[in-house]
Amino acid sequence: MTTVALDVTGTGWVTTFQDLGRRGTERRGVPTGGAADQHSATVANLLAGNPRDATLVESLGGELALVPDADILLAVTGAPARVTVGGAPASGWSPVVVPAGQEIRVRPDMGRGTRVYLAVNGTLATRTLLGSAAPDARMGFGQTVTAGSRVLLDTEFRGFGRQSFEPPLFRLPVPVARFDDDPWVVDVVAAHGVRAIPGIRDVIEGATYVVTPRSDHVGLRLDGPVRHPDDDTEIVSHGVPVGSLQIPHADELIVLGRYRSLTAGYPIVGVASRASLPLLGQAGPGRRLRFRWIDRETSLRRVARREAEVDRLGRAVAGAFGALGFTPFASPLPGH
Structure with missing residues (x-):
């Protein structure tokens, strides 16, 4: 040595x-x-x-x-x-x-x-x-x-x-x-919170989001269309996976990173596939992203292939x- x-x-x-x-x-x-x-x-x-x-x-x-x-x-x-x-x-x-x-x-x-x-x-x-x-x-x-x-x-x-x-x-x-693509396409699996916001899947998949300068190691803050729950019922905070798509009270979408903690009471509508997480780790301010819904089995197959x-x-x-x-x-x- x-x-x-x-x-x-x-x-x-x-x-x-x-x-x-x-x-x-x-x-x-x-x-x-x-x-x-x-x-x-x-x-x-x-x-x-x-x-x-x-x-x-x-x-x-x-x-x-x-x-x-x-x-x-x-x-x-x-x-x-x-x-x-x-x-x-x-x-x-x-x-x-x-x-x-x-x-x-x-x-x-x-x-x-x-x-x-x-x-x-x-x-x-x-x-x-x-x-x-x-x-x-x-x-x-x-x-x-x-x-x-x-x-x-x-x-x-x-x-x-x-x-x-x-x-x-x-x-x-x-x-x-x-x-090389623009925008980058990120695969997402629906989470339980998607049921609390009717139509949110269509809103997210049909939009292009832009990473804002307020993003950091905790999560990417994305400028783009969102839809909020019909009521202000607070959600009990709980642990969440890396890549969770969170909708806070503001009109933005947050993708939680490797330094995230709890949900802070906001709904989690989806989780980025593990195969897509490297893209999110490379996304900086100004980067355009699109989300594509896939099922859990497809996500697991892509992870296994990688x-x-x-x-x-x-x-x-x-x-x-x-x-x-x-x-x-x-x-x-x-x-x-």
């Missing part, structure tokens, strides 16, 4: 350590948290030879840049981005070797997504809270990565005898996320790296 120093020379607007979030903490009132785009975070870790839930870096907007003092293996995923190593173009959604002293720079195309993920083979030295590196500002656990800082990494990577994967050394079956793609990638990476004499970490079964 070697300890490598990563000098951070540039960050996005908000750059943090992340993972897939906490397990079993919501019963204690602590949100799961974790990467907004769980698919991109998972794939980045697998491409870097890490367990899928390893700590990595999530960067929102701006340009992320760092310089290692030894050769490292990494992968960049998430929003479409311009990636360079030592000034030369490199591929996103692919393993990349960054030689010692060379700077890797990542600039996302903010018109097509908001967050990029950078996973480095090995273990990043970070603090944890309740078993996770995911930040939680409300609990004073920021986990911010700043320009000028130095991040330490423990890794067993010694190189492949080749300094770059350009052109790619392997043809890996990478399930690359697509962010998970099968990720599992196939993990096996392919292990085989490809093993052929070069490098054994990546085992990828645990999904726990989220």
Whole structure:
């Protein structure tokens, strides 16, 4: 095991350590948290030879840049981005070797997504809270990565005898996320609260919604048509899934994110399919969204298909790296 120093020379607007979030903490009132785009975070870790839930870096907007003092293996995923190593173009959604002293720079195309993920083979030295590196500002656990800082990494990577994967050394079956449509289409399964607002399904499916600047890590606030219950009966607050569509008293639609808590007494009319959650994690102000109602069985099939793609990638990476004499970490079964 070697300890490598990563000098951070540039960050996005908000750059943090992340993972897939906490397990079993919501019963204690602590949100799961974790990467907004769980698919991109998972794939980045697998491409870097890490367990899928390893700590990595999530960067929102701006340009992320760092310089290692030894050769490292990494992968960049998430929003479409311009990636360079030592000034030369490199591929996103692919393993990349960054030689010692060379700077890797990542600039996302903010018109097509908001967050990029950078996973480095090995273990990043970070603090944890309740078993996770995911930040939680409300609990004073920021986990911010700043320009000028130095991040330490423990890794067993010694190189492949080749300094770059350009052109790619392997043809890996990478399930690359697509962010080209406009508006983005989000699949939704109806929730019990849909019965309290007659006609709300037609209203939502027939409209285009726009993400407003008031959105944050708790939820996306969407400008667009809504319909409210016929009476002001307060709903008992209760826990809700990530991706819940909530209708508050204001004329807006809220899609709750990974840092949501309770319903606050507002009706939940639907829940975004898990297969659509990565899109919501990449949606920034001005992004246009449309919702499409699907049944639970269809949602489960799409999730299973995506998970099968990720599992196939993990096996392919292990085989490809093993052929070069490098054994990546085992990828645990999904726990989220």
